Amino acid sequence: TTAVPNIDGPIYNTEEEEEEEGVVDLASNSLLNKLIHQSLVVSSHQVEVLQKDPSSPLYSVKTFEELRLKKELLKGIYAMGFNRPSKIQEMALPMMLAYPPQNLIAQSQSGTGKTAAFVLAMLSRVNALELFPQCLCLAPTYELALQTGHVVERMGKFCADVQVIYAIRGNLISRGSDITKQIVIGTPGTVLDWCFKRKLIDLTKIRVFVLDEADVMIDTQGFSDQSIRIQRALPSECQMLLFSATFEDSVWRFARQIVPDPNVIKLRKEELTLSNIQQYYMLCENRKDKYQALCNVYGGITIGQAIIFCQTRRNAKWLTLEMMQDGHQVSLLSGELTVEQRASIIQRFRDGKEKVLITTNVCARGIDVKQVTIVVNFDLPIKQTQEPDYETYLHRIGRTGRFGKKGLAFNMIEVDKLPLLKKIQDHFNSNIKQLDPKDLDEIE
Numbered sequence: 001t002t003a004v005p006n007i008d009g010p011i012y013n014t015e016e017e018e019e020e021e022g023v024v025d026l027a028s029n030s031l032l033n034k035l036i037h038q039s040l041v042v043s044s045h046q047v048e049v050l051q052k053d054p055s056s057p058l059y060s061v062k063t064f065e066e067l068r069l070k071k072e073l074l075k076g077i078y079a080m081g082f083n084r085p086s087k088i089q090e091m092a093l094p095m096m097l098a099y100p101p102q103n104l105i106a107q108s109q110s111g112t113g114k115t116a117a118f119v120l121a122m123l124s125r126v127n128a129l130e131l132f133p134q135c136l137c138l139a140p141t142y143e144l145a146l147q148t149g150h151v152v153e154r155m156g157k158f159c160a161d162v163q164v165i166y167a168i169r170g171n172l173i174s175r176g177s178d179i180t181k182q183i184v185i186g187t188p189g190t191v192l193d194w195c196f197k198r199k200l201i202d203l204t205k206i207r208v209f210v211l212d213e214a215d216v217m218i219d220t221q222g223f224s225d226q227s228i229r230i231q232r233a234l235p236s237e238c239q240m241l242l243f244s245a246t247f248e249d250s251v252w253r254f255a256r257q258i259v260p261d262p263n264v265i266k267l268r269k270e271e272l273t274l275s276n277i278q279q280y281y282m283l284c285e286n287r288k289d290k291y292q293a294l295c296n297v298y299g300g301i302t303i304g305q306a307i308i309f310c311q312t313r314r315n316a317k318w319l320t321l322e323m324m325q326d327g328h329q330v331s332l333l334s335g336e337l338t339v340e341q342r343a344s345i346i347q348r349f350r351d352g353k354e355k356v357l358i359t360t361n362v363c364a365r366g367i368d369v370k371q372v373t374i375v376v377n378f379d380l381p382i383k384q385t386q387e388p389d390y391e392t393y394l395h396r397i398g399r400t401g402r403f404g405k406k407g408l409a410f411n412m413i414e415v416d417k418l419p420l421l422k423k424i425q426d427h428f429n430s431n432i433k434q435l436d437p438k439d440l441d442e443i444e
């Protein structure tokens, strides 16, 4: 492995304090998801499969043994603690490992086992004795490429002499030297450069081509075109695999452009619901008042862990300081932190090291902390148009039906925000009850 400095640009944003925190870029979110998903995300939905040849039998596997993998590879899988294939892997792996190789487009949310699946495919097709690039994986950022590389290293731990190289800006390969590593993981621009300008990679020798995070990829200027240029130079027998967490039309069009004759696998996301959440609101005059109401809630009911959402970074900071001064153990998660810092704060919170997490919109997505008993909207989520942000409200408070533990949600509302709350209530057709901040006996 080659360690290189990250010069692909910082991944924290530099918004002003006062500004409401917007949606962080897709690549950072994706990386955050990778860093915080230490185990599989399970889905109760069925995997949908569309075969390129509908008449051919559909294989699925319930064990890794059925895949007849090289024994070093099987050993690597078990060493990672995997006992059986994930839902998506049950269907995807037989297709990915079939002979002759088949192309695949697969979509499922982050954490469902896509990376592990294509890493397995790459490792199973690599020939360790041949010292040139045979598998090529495109990723949207260096950090994401590195995450995939780590998986290759862990899963391939017992595959002697299989090595990874990162084709990313700043990784300097001296002129005239050959790449002897079998697996190349990199960003489209640098890969293109290494293939065509510097002739470090002979694309005609690539057996497996992976395009990971397709939705993030098309979000980045130039990456689609560069990826397509790379794909066009691959031999026709090269296996092409494309993965995406989401599947809007634009992703689908790109996928079809880049993967000829694909099998398609999709796993629907678990839906969020408010039906198992008791929602309350408290009328407050101002910020101090909101804080007092919060303290009452906090003192009045037995709380496991709580997440508190603020609309601005400034409010979040203020609240964090207030709570700290009152002796609470809180941590603040905000968009100015690096993805790694955010991941570590989330991890500490998950481990129960802090009871309260204060955060802004940036961090609302992608965190599902199941042990959280209450969620507080210190500010309601509002769009720039001054309309309620229903989607964010759902993401903050909603839970998947399957983890049906009851939750409590509190909204701290200034009088002038009351119409917004009513809109939210109507939108979700759910009841948000008023609560007297001084009398919490009404909580069910």
Ligand code: ADP
Binding pocket: 037, 038, 039, 040, 041, 080, 081, 082, 083, 084, 085, 086, 089, 108, 109, 110, 111, 112, 113, 114, 115, 116, 117
């Ligand atoms: P995705 O690429 O869809 O985000 P990953 O492949 O990164 O998903 O898997 C998410 C998490 O689940 C990782 O921590 C990974 O090690 C783990 N994982 C993947 N496949 C399995 C499996 N078959 N059994 C147990 N854990 C798995």
